[in-house]
Amino acid sequence: MVLKKARVLVVDDDTDVLFAVRMLLKPEVQEVVTEKNPELLLSLLSKQRFDVIFLDMNYKSTLGTGNEGLYWLGRIREKDPTATVIMITAHGEISTAVRSLKAGATDFIVKPWHNAQLLETLAAAVESKEAGRVSGAPAAPRRAASFAEFALLGESEAMQEVFHKVEKVAPTEANILLLGENGTGKELVAKALHQKSFRAARPFVTADLAAMSEGIFESELFGHKKGAFTDAREDRIGRFAAASGGTLFLDEIGNISLAQQAKLLTALQNRQIIPVGSNAPVAIDIRLISATNAPLYELAAQQQFRKDLIYRLNTVEITLPPLRARGDDVLLLARHFAGIYAARNRKPTPSFETATLQKLRQHSWPGNVRELQHTVERAVILADGDTLRPQDFHFSAMETAVSSTAGPLPAEGPLQLSEIEKSTILRVIERHNGNITKAAKELGITRTALYRRLEKHDL
């Protein structure tokens, strides 16, 4: 059974909890019934069938003992031994929660919960109930360990949360704002969102806003009419029109000027665009995904980014965790990339020495997955044998530069992080004789990001 068809009963004497669960579940399931008084539980069950019951462990009368919840669990099971009951327990009540599992509860959630967790627990309970009913088969796995179909890997808790959110919001029309450092996979996630949406058969169009100067912004996004400006030799549609029926991915949204923000906001508010040189508005039909590694809310606090535009962009926000917060995903990804680059270079898939794995886990990966990818590529190409050793890995110049300042801090004066960045960029560009693509690769950032930094440092 899918979640959408589930009938859910929630029993808790805290009306705030009932209200919150109702709000959360209403759009997700067929029916939510809430009940404050556990005494009415059995008569409710006589009248109606529920697929899942959320049952609070504590009620005011026997505060803290947990017995009342266990008592009601027993009564439910007497009435219907197949009932699926999820206990709601308070923090610190884990041992009682475990007792409830022995007494027949399917699962428990701990207050205060994360909404995503509650939904996940409910979905797993519904699935396992269905699996039991249909064939006695074991319950389906709670979540896919990865989005391998999109080459998006991750088994860490942090990435599982991202995948879970993507699953949930992809088939909606919600505008999505992707936040996260450089190279954390925002573009991959944007594509996965599109491919899992109802618009998957229509175009996915990317607009890299950082690469658009003030002069071409409007024409690139909204299109132009022949003769609108000197180079406009014919009519040209913009990215909004090209993405019609599909998804428009606005990358590096945090880097646009206030004037550009105003134009974008008008288009999104009116759901129409006016091509440059025209005065006839054209309706737009796009699902919008935006991404940035800029601290958008800080920029908004400094009046550099419009709050009203943020509200348009971020119906749902997904933050991609930095690679250093993804635990052993570093090793999973390293093995994945090693396989890819070995095949590409006609080499056998290498293995990793234990010391190498340790070295990879200890690095802080400022350039995130992109940096890891390039580091592994280099190691695979340069390694002598079939085993990757610690000395085959050289970390990004950016990181080396920052850690080389790790000596005693200057007694006074600000730490010139920006100076370190500037001199590192210069050194790397010099090393590659001005080749920006190679320099960006070594720095673990995109070419666009490098150009942006050159601009920032007046280089």
Ligand SMILES: Nc1ncnc2c1ncn2[C@@H]1O[C@H](COP(=O)(O)OP(=O)(O)OP(=O)(O)O)[C@@H](O)[C@H]1O
């Ligand atoms: N979870 C992942 N599994 C496998 N590959 C990944 C993952 N995340 C990112 N990558 C790879 O890392 C590289 C960088 O990813 P991507 O371009 O999506 O990051 P980004 O956050 O959009 O970067 P930027 O902010 O610099 O534009 C890509 O080659 C992508 O395929």
